[in-house]
Amino acid sequence: RPRYSGLIDKYRDRLPIADDARVISLGEGNTPLIRLNNIPRDLGCDVELYVKFEGLNPTGSFKDRGMTMAVTQAVNAGSEAIICASTGNTSASAAAYAARAGIRCFVLIPDGKIAMGKLAQAIMHGSEVLQIEGNFDDGMRIVKQMSEHAPVTIVNSINPYRLQGQKTAAFEIVEELERAPDFHCLPVGNAGNITAHWIGYCECSGSRDGKLTDACAFCDGNCRYASNTVGGRPRMVGYQAAGANPFLRGEMVDEPETVATAIRIGHPQSWQQAWAASKESDGWFDQCDDTEILAAQRLLADREGIFCEPASATSVAGAMRDIGTGKIPAGSTVVCTLTGHGLKDPDVAIRQAGDAISKVPAELEAVRKAILDRI
Numbered sequence: 001r002p003r004y005s006g007l008i009d010k011y012r013d014r015l016p017i018a019d020d021a022r023v024i025s026l027g028e029g030n031t032p033l034i035r036l037n038n039i040p041r042d043l044g045c046d047v048e049l050y051v052k053f054e055g056l057n058p059t060g061s062f063k064d065r066g067m068t069m070a071v072t073q074a075v076n077a078g079s080e081a082i083i084c085a086s087t088g089n090t091s092a093s094a095a096a097y098a099a100r101a102g103i104r105c106f107v108l109i110p111d112g113k114i115a116m117g118k119l120a121q122a123i124m125h126g127s128e129v130l131q132i133e134g135n136f137d138d139g140m141r142i143v144k145q146m147s148e149h150a151p152v153t154i155v156n157s158i159n160p161y162r163l164q165g166q167k168t169a170a171f172e173i174v175e176e177l178e179r180a181p182d183f184h185c186l187p188v189g190n191a192g193n194i195t196a197h198w199i200g201y202c203e204c205s206g207s208r209d210g211k212l213t214d215a216c217a218f219c220d221g222n223c224r225y226a227s228n229t230v231g232g233r234p235r236m237v238g239y240q241a242a243g244a245n246p247f248l249r250g251e252m253v254d255e256p257e258t259v260a261t262a263i264r265i266g267h268p269q270s271w272q273q274a275w276a277a278s279k280e281s282d283g284w285f286d287q288c289d290d291t292e293i294l295a296a297q298r299l300l301a302d303r304e305g306i307f308c309e310p311a312s313a314t315s316v317a318g319a320m321r322d323i324g325t326g327k328i329p330a331g332s333t334v335v336c337t338l339t340g341h342g343l344k345d346p347d348v349a350i351r352q353a354g355d356a357i358s359k360v361p362a363e364l365e366a367v368r369k370a371i372l373d374r375i
Ligand code: F0G
Pocket: 061, 063, 085, 086, 087, 088, 089, 090, 091, 157, 187, 188, 189, 190, 191, 192, 193, 194, 262, 263, 309, 311, 312, 339, 340
């Protein structure tokens, strides 16, 4: 039995899963919290800046935290098929966990605008890929109606088990830092993840319903979270792509557009919950344009050795700007979630960095010259 066997085993006492449930896991969670060195130094700012690299989950995104819960619940409730609409990562994760569980998986993906790595995953894991002539929001609308018409369990984040799994990312951060950060920055699309993190932080600080209490919800006041009450939760900061920015506008967006296809969403499902997280935590929403997003993605890869997908870099793009203006003040501890791995979307990376390749004859002298020219 491996020492780490997934987040349900680790956090079972804080998750709504029956003791005798058959757990569907791929060892998700337990992702590294990496302190950035070079970027803060380059920025000349005195901020403790961390990234939680969720791209290191089994299928390469944070979705696996929610999917182990949603699929475990579905299987134990007797479901033989799951369904989701997806910009790519949810479908990759659902497909993998369905394969593991031995059940069917149907995924609705938008017409075009899905990263190649994600599509490859959905196909290889044997899901039924239905490409609809519409965007993510259209797919979501159809999936929500489908459970009345076909025997399928929805595993989008409107399934509450998804958020329960995803809240464990906040648990891990609090354990690692031995307190909550001052700010937690996330890219926001359908708005499930920011909601899940807020649930997690609230539980760590002793409240299951978002209201602060003196005692920890898990131990009646004796565990290490017990003192982590007022001030024990971060301000939640959600960044959206400028072309897919309903939280900025305060209303739904009908034709969302961004290079960060993962968050090309105009009608977020967790609209109210995400607003609640923002308001209760005294946080805010902001937007980054595609140029800022790609620049942050490149910077993380180039200066820190961390390759995330474009959508993920939105959290760092926004945080860097707010650190620069002092909105996030010096001395703060900041965590940015990097939601997905850079290998998910090789096309956008190569389009951005393709000029980094030089052609050289296959001869010692030519390669020697190329090296010396560049030193
Ligand atoms: N980052 C990545 C890489 C994502 O795949 C998503 C969502 C988000 C951020 C936004 O998270 O929706 O909880 O606000 N991807 C979903 C999908 C929509 O279908 O894979 P959110």
